[in-house]
Amino acid sequence: MSGKYRGLQAEIRNRNNLAFYVPCAAHSLNLVGQCSVEASTEASRYFMFLQKLYAFFANSTHRWDVLTRKLQENKKKFTLKSLSSTRWSCREDATKALEANYDEIYDSLTAIRDDPNEKKETKMESSSLVNTLEKFETAFMTIFWNTVLNQLGAVSNTLQKPGLDLNTGTQLLQGLQTSIKKHRENFECFEEKTKNLSTHVDFQYSKKRSDLKRKFPDGQSLHLEGSTKFKIETYYVSIDTLVSELDKRREAYSDISRLFGFFGDFRNIEEEELRECARKIVDTYKDDLDIALVEEIVFFRNFLLTIPNFENLVPKNMLDIIVEKDLISVFPNMYIVLRIYLTLAVTNCESERSFSKLSFIKNELRSSMGETRLVSLAICSIEHDVLRSINFEDIIKTFVRNKHRKKALPFSFSTS
Numbered sequence: 129m130s131g132k133y134r135g136l137q138a139e140i141r142n143r144n145n146l147a148f149y150v151p152c153a154a155h156s157l158n159l160v161g162q163c164s165v166e167a168s169t170e171a172s173r174y175f176m177f178l179q180k181l182y183a184f185f186a187n188s189t190h191r192w193d194v195l196t197r198k199l200q201e202n203k204k205k206f207t208l209k210s211l212s213s214t215r216w217s218c219r220e221d222a223t224k225a226l227e228a229n230y231d232e233i234y235d236s237l238t239a240i241r242d243d244p245n246e247k248k249e250t251k252m253e254s255s256s257l258v259n260t261l262e263k264f265e266t267a268f269m270t271i272f273w274n275t276v277l278n279q280l281g282a283v284s285n286t287l288q289k290p291g292l293d294l295n296t297g298t299q300l301l302q303g304l305q306t307s308i309k310k311h312r313e314n315f316e317c318f319e320e321k322t323k324n325l326s327t328h329v330d331f332q333y334s335k336k337r338s339d340l341k342r343k344f345p346d347g348q349s350l351h352l353e354g355s356t357k358f359k360i361e362t363y364y365v366s367i368d369t370l371v372s373e374l375d376k377r378r379e380a381y382s383d384i385s386r387l388f389g390f391f392g393d394f395r396n397i398e399e400e401e402l403r404e405c406a407r408k409i410v411d412t413y414k415d416d417l418d419i420a421l422v423e424e425i426v427f428f429r430n431f432l433l434t435i436p437n438f439e440n441l442v443p444k445n446m447l448d449i450i451v452e453k454d455l456i457s458v459f460p461n462m463y464i465v466l467r468i469y470l471t472l473a474v475t476n477c478e479s480e481r482s483f484s485k486l487s488f489i490k491n492e493l494r495s496s497m498g499e500t501r502l503v504s505l506a507i508c509s510i511e512h513d514v515l516r517s518i519n520f521e522d523i524i525k526t527f528v529r530n531k532h533r534k535k536a537l538p539f540s541f542s543t544s
């Protein structure tokens with residue numbers, strides 16, 4: 129996907145070895161959640177159930193009205209959400225809605241199931257959904273995934289904020305990984321929350337008709353059932369996959385952290401360690417920086433210590449101070465280092481969304497459109513806010529003047 133060996137990344141690195149590959153942190157976070165769901169059969173089945181639950185109510189205005197009335201009676205604000213293949217964060221909205229309205233959704237389904245005027249197929253489908261809601265595993269997955277997806281969503285929204293620097297983004301991913309790892313010891317806590325979710329939930333795990341036994345090379349077998357089976361085969365699998373995928377995604381930022389990680393603790397880092405970090409940057413950017421950065425960075429840190437609220441300064445503020453106070457000649461190398469660091473993108477969400485514009489612009493009716501026109505229309509669509517602020521009067525006059533068919537001839541007729 130990243131083109132590391134023969135793709136675009138490899139081509140750019142061949143032309144400029146200083147072009148570090150920085151994956152989109154927000155997109156990587158979505159892939160982490162997707163991989164963790166696909167690793168567990170029970171998790172995949174749960175999210176399929178969420179989509180079926182939404183489709184059951186959304187496909188009928190009558191059934192949707194039944195649900196809406198139940199929610200209004202109990203003054204609930206959340207409603208069911210659909211799962212999207214492109215917007216992975218919608219799963220957070222879906223699990224939040226189910227947890228907040230578990231009893232109301234259950235009562236709506238039972239009302240439809242027991243309605244004598246409903247069709248047989250509708251009653252059977254609602255009965256199947258009721259049985260799924262009564263399972264302890266469904267309620268447990270609702271509590272667990274709502275907790276995890278809330279954390280994933282909060283980090284994802286922060287990563288997409290403009291002005292976020294790379295160190296902060298990496299630290300957010302590290303903090304998220306640590307938080308999810310701690311959930312591994314909270315299985316009993318999630319069980320207790322599940323028991324308090326709804327009175328309609330069975331407090332026992334579902335029993336399979338035939339429990340498989342794990343056989344080991346020495347001939348011994350392990351029989352798993354109930355809480356132990358669910359914890360090992362579903363709960364641990366989801367958490368371990370989340371942790372391992374987060375660790376794998378963070379490896380892409382290792383080169384950047386090795387060079388610019390000191391900005392995360394710029395105030396407290398030791399002077400000798402700060403000099404060593406400066407040497408690494410000079411060795412990497414030999415054509416842009418000189419060895420004077422080794423002492424200049426210490427001088428710059430001592431200068432910032434004299435500024436009030438230095439502990440709240442981020443690299444963007446440091447660069448603003450250099451520019452606003454006209455200190456580029458005093459800290460020329462730090463000025464370059466900060467500009468290099470701040471141009472490293474944390475996410476490319478805006479660029480990624482540009483692909484969705486192409487489906488509106490070049491459809492089946494415009495299959496013969498040339499590249500120049502396509503690019504121009506795409507830019508107009510993506511930057512529509514800038515386009516609307518432009519005064520077109522001068523542009524229209526210039527267009528009319530250039531396209532006017534009546535041309536003045538270079539000679540005049542004379543009459544005799």
